[in-house]
Amino acid sequence: MTYTDTLRLTLHKSALAGMQDSRPKNLLRALAYQAEDEGEDAAAVATEGDFRTTLTHAHPTDQLVELWRKQLTQWDYAEQPSWSETDPRTDDRRVAIMSLLGLDEDTRKLLDSLIPVPRAEGPVVISPQHVEWYTPQSQQGRSWYWPAYRRLLSEKGWPESAVAGLDVATDSVVERLADPTSYETYQSKGLVVGYVQSGKTANFTGVIAKAMDAGYRLVIVLGGTLNLLRAQTQRRLDMELVGRENILRGAPEYESDYADDPAWPQGKFLSHGGLPSARGGFDIVRMTTRDNDYKSLLQGIVALEFEKQEPNLPLHDPRNLHRSSARLMVVKKNKTVLAKLVKDLNKIKTPLSEIPVLIIDDESDEASVNTANPTRPDAERTAINQKISELLSILPRAQYVGYTATPFANVFVDPSDTEDIFPRDFIVSLPRPSGYMGVQDFHDLDSPIPPEERTFANSNEKAHVRDILLSSDEDDTALQQAMDMFVLTAAMKLFREDQGGLGHRYFQHHTMLIHESVRTAEHRELRMRVQRLWWTSGYTGASGHERLRKLFHADLAPVSDVRADGFAVPVSYEDLAPYVGTAAIRIGGDDRPIIVVNGDTDIENGEADFDKRPLWKILIGGQKLARGFTVEGLTVTYYRRRTNNASTLMQMGRWFGFRQGYRDLVRLYLGREETMGRKEIDLYEAFEAICRDEESFRDQLKQYARPVGDGPGITPAQVPPLVAQHLSWLRPTSANKMYNARLAELRSPGLWEEPTAHPKAVGVLRDNTALWTPILEGLSSTTTTFTYRFDQAQKPHRFEALTGLFPSNRILPILRQLKWLVPEHFQPHLTYLEDITNVSGQLDDWLVVAPQHTARTQQIVLGDSGRRFSWFGVERRRDPLFGGISNPRHRDALRRVAGALPSCGDAATEAYVSERRGVVALYPIVEKKNVDAIGPDGRMDPGKVVMAFGFVAPAAARGRDDRVVRFTTIDSSRAGDAIITVD
Known part of the structure; x- marks a missing residue:
């Protein structure tokens, strides 16, 4: 930095320091005050013109920009500050800040371009x-x-x-x-x-x-x-909160319980500069x-x-x-x-x-x-x-x-x-933090890209997930490949350290997790199996290098080429090969490449203490590694453990977390389908299901966080049982218990809604099918091709469907008579639809569509007219509820019809658009267990058909006010009770 740059930085730092714990103040006056005793050079850089010129040529990482980023961010995030009534992290807040600083329009634009308004959600x-x-x-x-x-x-x-x-x-x-x-x-x-x-x-x-x-x-x-979770938490609090002086309390350094911790002599424990009570x-x-x-x-x-x-x-x-x-x-x-x-x-x-x-x-x-x-x-x-x-x-x-x-x-x-x-x-x-790698980063949730067009660049699944079988008689091919990937990614980390670009970071830990069972006896057998594979892998010989070369060019390099986010990627395997030997030595040079973490001291042949030493190891574990414990540096996971509990399954996802500098290297070898009688297990789909349900859960919380009417807002005791009604991977623990507050109405103008609590009893299914059959028979005999395209560079969503327009009073009685496995699941939607139909009068008619497969081979006959309709093979994700039913490609065009999306110019879709029109999409479902019941002529017992549907209410149909949810009156005598018993 030049003398002028240093002087400018000093003036701005002093000016902003005077505002740090208060409101933004006139910047030019603050700079002039700081420059008074610094001479003519200081006066020259204490002007807005100098600031604007500097910003024009500045880089986002320049020290002056970073200084302003820190201060602007504090003001952007401030909750209910005394100096502004604007909402945090909004353009209005930034305008208020700039106004108080007294900056002109050009300077504001430069600052906004270098330091954009943060859009992160709050809690x-x-x-x-x-x-x-x-x-x-x-x-x-x-x-x-x-x-x-x-x-x-x-x-x-x-x-x-x-x-x-x-x-x-x-x-x-x-x-x-x-x-x-x-x-x-x-x-x-x-x-x-x-x-x-x-x-x-x-x-x-x-x-x-x-x-x-x-x-x-x-x-x-x-x-x-x-114990290891407790110790991990203790260390974290000691290091980042308690501090050295409170730990020692006058004792010599070598008497600290962290004397053997590498972070202690490295000065990584917080220091207060003396005993806090003395300061x-x-x-x-x-x-x-x-x-x-x-x-x-x-x-x-x-x-x-x-x-x-x-x-x-x-x-x-x-x-x-x-x-x-x-x-x-x-x-x-x-x-x-x-x-x-x-x-x-x-x-x-x-x-x-x-x-x-x-x-x-x-x-x-x-x-x-x-x-x-x-x-x-x-x-x-x-x-x-x-x-x-x-x-x-x-x-x-x-x-x-x-x-x-x-x-x-x-x-x-x-x-x-x-x-x-x-x-x-x-x-x-809490909001999802920036840089976090969670379930969404391993799945392609509602991706508009057809599966056949997905690549390493546009598909999280293709980039990070590798399928393995769940069956116990699987050979070691997949496990060998996972271990090869572990060595390859270790070499990549060493390569990146050597190439620079990591700042002051280096990869202290590099781990692979193998999780198949919670049984210690099986861990013993698995350790022997992995050890045998390791010692016969030949990572420093020709056979090992040949396998790694193929894996590098087929998997590692193609993914990193498009997902490395600026970190170094070798041009060829020959550039990476010199690091492979070092990587193998780091992992197994002490003849102990594997650590078993399960509490069985007989086979726990190494301590998984990430605090005491760098660990480049393969970890085999069960319950100890299934909750809370952070596996540092986790890059490759080989996971085949089954469970039928959503919380347990989610907690076993140790591969979630922050992966700075090696996000593109993360691989998940995950157990896929296995037939067990009529039941199929697919752990990848299981995690996707939980992800959808979790996000739905959080979205619902956002709605309940809003004040109800003029009141202060609801208490947690007044929140309906979201898990019992919306989470398909967990049944309610006590089905006859409900909270004393009930969700009476859920408004969803322009949103795709898809009830999933469909009944299972044959007689009830037969009744539901009978209700919808006249509607199906009243649809067009030819299909309409619906199309929606978000932009010209993207492939359009297109599907064929039979169609029919029906007045609102024709569909509402059907919705009222439908029977559900969990009545409360649909009742809040029904209350809203009744309101916009009969009270506020914001719904005139429904476009009913029955999507049809391009190939007309998967069809059944419904009704007396002998008409054939496409059926859909969807399974109950975990009895008794379905997960997703519709195809994501169907939703956009139908939401356009309801006025929720702008026109994309498709004439066939636009022909149906109307401001007061809703859409219902019918999906006759035949579960796998009932497929054989379809006769040669396409007929089957309607009691074995699930008439599922999705719907979109008109985007303008917001009801009588702007509330999203409405609750029934709570008995004031029991307002503090968590539950009531329903007889």
Whole structure:
């Protein structure tokens, strides 16, 4: 940098520093003030013209741009600032910022082009009104651990937008806790829903930091059910929150429990520059360490005593609270450990009613709640739940916050066993973080690209997923290929380190996960099998190189060529070959290429501790690696474990997470179809199903987060059982229980809706088919070709269908008479359709279409006229509900007919467009078990046909007001009850 560049950067840094904790102010006045004592050179660069010229030639990574990016992002993300009423992360907010800065139009455009307005979503919050105690004024002069944590994340390379997003998300939790200084006691209880391996720990670390700064003095983190999960959480909190000085407390460095941790001497643990209490802050006293869970304190019980500067005042009085140290413990969810903690707390002299406590329950859907069959309760889960309830009962100022990525077993299914930890106060759904690689990144959800046209560039499945068989008699071909890919990707990482472009990063860990079973006996056999393959693979010989060369050119190179995102890719295998030997040595040079992680010390031949050393290994595991534990550097996964539980399946997706620098190298070898009688298992489709249901679940939460009428918004207890009605991979744990609030109406103008809870009984199916048959017989005898194209560069969505126009009062009676497996599944839609038909009068008629296959071979006869219609082979994804039914290619043109999409110029489609017209698409389904029942003449028992359908209401049919959802009246006498029993 030149002298002028340095001077300019200094002036802008000083000017923005004066605005950092306040509102944007006139930039030119701030720059002029900073330049007063710096001479003529400073005055020359303290002008808007100089700033504009610099921005004209600037690169997005220039230091001046990065400085402005950090500050603009903070203002963009600010929630309800005093200086603007605009919404965060919007163009209006950015205009308000620029106006306060006093910048002209040209300068604004330059800044906006270099630093675009962030469009990231904020957290979704379901919560009634709460006491506004967590304000900038209440935090004034008391923050210590949150600023330190925020600074650490920035130094670790977190983008400012990610840090700002975390600030907003943690605020949404902390502000809903009780005021720790209040003389009134109140326990708030909430749930935070994130994604698998997506940064939930970062969120609750931020929550703990802010809560401690606000006055919470005892923090209990329930860190999973396994020792390695608890230790992993303890280390993370020690490294990023507690800090070196609180860990050592005056002891020499070599006595630290992290003395053998490479990150300790490397200075990666947070440093406060001295003991916080000596620098105007307060200390954190650890009650647990990395290697030691909570133990009975016996004579050392004084360690739990809280000091009072004013003995006559309660601990929660600000004059005591803000001068007292905080206690932190990370404990395993184990009834013996929790019993020790409850016993010790009952011994201390400090009145428990005076201690502000925060309980963070990581993986709160595991062990904390009891979702087992009430007639066969799981004793272990119940016992742990009981201990958590005991903690809450003896600590009246305790706040409980559960964290999970799989909330399906929590409050939405059956909270009757867990009323003590039901999240009555709030639910916070965290947004999907930037850079996260989740289920969507391995699937082509609703891709408009036909399967035959999908490539490594436009298909996530083709890029990352490789099929393997689930059958136990499979040979080792697929496993060998997965191991070859593991070595190849290891070489690629070394190649990229050598080529640069990773900044200060290098690949500390590189792992492969093999997950086939939870049985330790099978792990023993699998380890021997993998070892045999490894030692006969010949990675440094001709045979090994030949296999790797073929795999490189057939798989690795084609994917990386189009998905490397700027990271180095070898031109040929010869460029990569020199790194293969080094990669093989890193993995197996110690003669131990495999680590078994299952708790069986007899065969656990290596410790999977990513904190103590770099690990380039193949991991074989079961339950220990199925939840919570982060497999660092995971690049290749070989997965064949079956399960029939959605939450368990999702948690076993250890391949989800952040893959900076090697996203294109990730491969998933996943078990596909296996016939078991009439049942087929396809793990890839299973994960896709969960992904769809999870996104639907989150979308519904967004709707319920909106205020109802003029009220303060609903409470979590008033949310209908979303999992029971919408999640096809989980049946409700207790089918005769419902929440006391009911979803009465769900409005969906212009949206594709597809009910899936179709009945199974032959007689009921026969009745439903009979209702639709006259409509089918009234359709056209020839097909219409519907077409929709989003842009000229994209292949159009096109399909053929029989058509018919019917008045609204012809279709509504049919919808009313249909029978459902779960009546509540369709009732909210029906209420909306009745409203726009009979009350608000926003629906005139329906276009009914019956999509037809191009080849007319898959047809059945329905009705007395002998007409033939295409049938669809769709299976119930997990009895009794179907998953997706329609073909995504059908939806766009039909949504255009309903006015939800703009015209693409197709005359045939446009001929049906009408502002007050809805669309129904009929899909006669024949399940696989009934295909043989189709006679040679195409006839079959209508009781073996499922008359499924999708519908689109007119885009303009919004009902009588703008509400998306409407709830029935809640019995005020039971407004706080989580459930009611339905007879």
